[in-house]
Amino acid sequence: MSRLLHAELLKVRTVRTLLWIALAMVLIILLAAISVAVSSAQAATAADDRSIARISAVAVVFALLSGIVVFGSEGSSGTITQTLLVAPVRERVLLAKAGVAVAVGFALALLAEVLTLLVAVPGASLDVHNARLVLVGVLVGGAIGGAAGVGLGAVFHRQGPGIAVALVWLLVAENIFAVAFGDRIKYFPGHIFAAAVSGEHASAQLVGTWAGIAGASLYAAAFLAAGMVALTRRDI
Amino acid sequence: MIEVVDLHKRYRKATAVNGLSFRVPRGRITGFLGPNGAGKTTTLRILLGLVHPTSGRVTIDGKTYRELDAPVRRVGAVLESTNYHRKRSGRNHLRVLAAAAGIPGGRVDEVLRLVGIANVAERAVGGYSLGMRQRLSVAGALLGDPELLVLDEPANGLDPEGIRWLRDFLRAFAASGKTVFISSHVLAEVQQIVDDVVIIHHGKLVAQERIAGLTARTAGATRVRSPAAARLGEALSEAGLEVTVDGEHLRTSAPPERVGEIAAARGIVLHELAADPTSLEEAFLALTGGDEIR
Numbered sequence: 001m002s003r004l005l006h007a008e009l010l011k012v013r014t015v016r017t018l019l020w021i022a023l024a025m026v027l028i029i030l031l032a033a034i035s036v037a038v039s040s041a042q043a044a045t046a047a048d049d050r051s052i053a054r055i056s057a058v059a060v061v062f063a064l065l066s067g068i069v070v071f072g073s074e075g076s077s078g079t080i081t082q083t084l085l086v087a088p089v090r091e092r093v094l095l096a097k098a099g100v101a102v103a104v105g106f107a108l109a110l111l112a113e114v115l116t117l118l119v120a121v122p123g124a125s126l127d128v129h130n131a132r133l134v135l136v137g138v139l140v141g142g143a144i145g146g147a148a149g150v151g152l153g154a155v156f157h158r159q160g161p162g163i164a165v166a167l168v169w170l171l172v173a174e175n176i177f178a179v180a181f182g183d184r185i186k187y188f189p190g191h192i193f194a195a196a197v198s199g200e201h202a203s204a205q206l207v208g209t210w211a212g213i214a215g216a217s218l219y220a221a222a223f224l225a226a227g228m229v230a231l232t233r234r235d236i
Numbered sequence: 237m238i239e240v241v242d243l244h245k246r247y248r249k250a251t252a253v254n255g256l257s258f259r260v261p262r263g264r265i266t267g268f269l270g271p272n273g274a275g276k277t278t279t280l281r282i283l284l285g286l287v288h289p290t291s292g293r294v295t296i297d298g299k300t301y302r303e304l305d306a307p308v309r310r311v312g313a314v315l316e317s318t319n320y321h322r323k324r325s326g327r328n329h330l331r332v333l334a335a336a337a338g339i340p341g342g343r344v345d346e347v348l349r350l351v352g353i354a355n356v357a358e359r360a361v362g363g364y365s366l367g368m369r370q371r372l373s374v375a376g377a378l379l380g381d382p383e384l385l386v387l388d389e390p391a392n393g394l395d396p397e398g399i400r401w402l403r404d405f406l407r408a409f410a411a412s413g414k415t416v417f418i419s420s421h422v423l424a425e426v427q428q429i430v431d432d433v434v435i436i437h438h439g440k441l442v443a444q445e446r447i448a449g450l451t452a453r454t455a456g457a458t459r460v461r462s463p464a465a466a467r468l469g470e471a472l473s474e475a476g477l478e479v480t481v482d483g484e485h486l487r488t489s490a491p492p493e494r495v496g497e498i499a500a501a502r503g504i505v506l507h508e509l510a511a512d513p514t515s516l517e518e519a520f521l522a523l524t525g526g527d528e529i530r
Binding site: 003004005006010011013014016017073077078079081082083084085086087088089233235236 | 281283284286287288290291302304307308312315319320321322323325328329331332335336337338376520
């Protein structure tokens with residue numbers, strides 16, 4: 001397993017796709033954090049602290065996309081064939097990719113938090129103590145998002161469809177479903193991940209942070225299981 | 237070494253492999269031939285664990301590919317030439333495979349030198365010619381110093397120099413007692429390098445035998461030239477042989493020894509007497525009812 005982890009890390013390091021994803025995330029976070037800092041919106045309450053800290057939560061989306069790329073780029077380029085020739089036990093390949101995606105997701109979340117705090121602590125008087133639950137949620141959510149992305153990548157096999165479906169679901173579909181499902185929408189994956197990084201107690205719209213983390217873990221496990229079934233059954 | 241037993245692969249509407257059984261012996265070069273859609277690639281992919289059979293079994297020394305302990309140290313495979321990340325360098329591509337297989341990094345440079353692309357190893361694969369990619373595929377297959385090479389249409393896209401390199405390489409590989417199983421549509425190329433052939437058609441076995449035996453069995457003709465062609469033709473006909481005229485030559489289905497004996501008995505001078513070289517392509521067409529070779 002350690003060989004496969006090493007190989008998957010090499011794959012990530014020897015192409016620049018994830019570097020571009022990280023750069024896009026950095027740009028978005030800096031834009032958001034700097035705009036808060038220059039707008040003279042100072043954090044006056046603990047809720048303000050959590051709200052500003054949630055700028056870093058965008059890392060969870062990028063972690064999800066990274067996970068999709070970690071698997072889907074192999075399907076898109078066709079290198080999955082050679083990967084499976086070297087490691088024909090497909091379950092191990094998927095688990096190795098999930099391990100790397102968890103590390104990448106965690107790293108993205110950490111980077112996002114460092115950037116957010118570097119700008120917002122001095123620029124918007126952010127109290128880190130008040131935002132600690134958000135910061136924990138983003139770190140854990142980033143790691144879980146990476147694993148969930150690998151599962152989605154394995155289901156769709158290619159990164160393009162995987163990324164498209166994930167973004168359409170998060171940005172459009174789940175909002176449409178909210179109309180039909182009312183409060184029950186808080187159990188849908190986008191809302192569960194949002195709860196995980198909210199740093200808040202349960203409300204009508206979201207479950208609490210810890211329930212969100214637990215739910216996100218379950219979704220990631222389900223996506224990985226679906227990806228495992230798809231990968232082991234697929235003819236390459 | 238390779239054993240295919242009653243293999244079936246059915247896709248939704250099509251049957252790719254239909255009850256195929258054959259064995260590939262150790263230490264020989266075996267050609268795997270068949271017209272387009274015969275099931276060659278499907279069979280190779282089942283052998284390599286990439287495609288699931290509907291039923292039947294393909295084993296390498298009694299184990300499926302998935303069951304092999306260190307597959308790349310037992311089997312090297314060259315499949316399509318497009319399975320690369322275009323932005324990754326050739327060396328990094330091999331480093332990834334070596335890392336996954338637990339092969340020391342130094343072996344990467346060895347195989348790059350062996351296939352003659354060490355000078356372009358740092359370039360992104362997207363900038364490689366088709367021939368370079370095929371060599372990179374061969375390098376990947378050799379990483380684990382395997383005892384069996386499986387190649388699917390390896391001459392595709394290679395220039396004459398590349399084809400010659402591949403032929404020489406495979407001969408050298410097999411000369412060390414290793415096994416090669418090669419599918420190809422370049423039948424003339426296969427004819428020059430294989431010891432045995434497995435021919436399939438519509439997913440079924442048509443023939444499996446030594447290449448020399450196949451060409452002899454399907455034709456066995458003799459070409460003969462004589463200044464007394466008319467007398468020779470009469471003599472052969474009187475001996476019950478069918479004779480056709482082809483320019484200065486006569487052709488007959490008897491072996492050269494028989495033709496020589498008949499000519500000698502009549503005192504007929506011969507200027508040329510040779511086995512009529514039947515190409516594998518002709519033999520193949522005879523066996524598969526004339527279907528085009530891919």
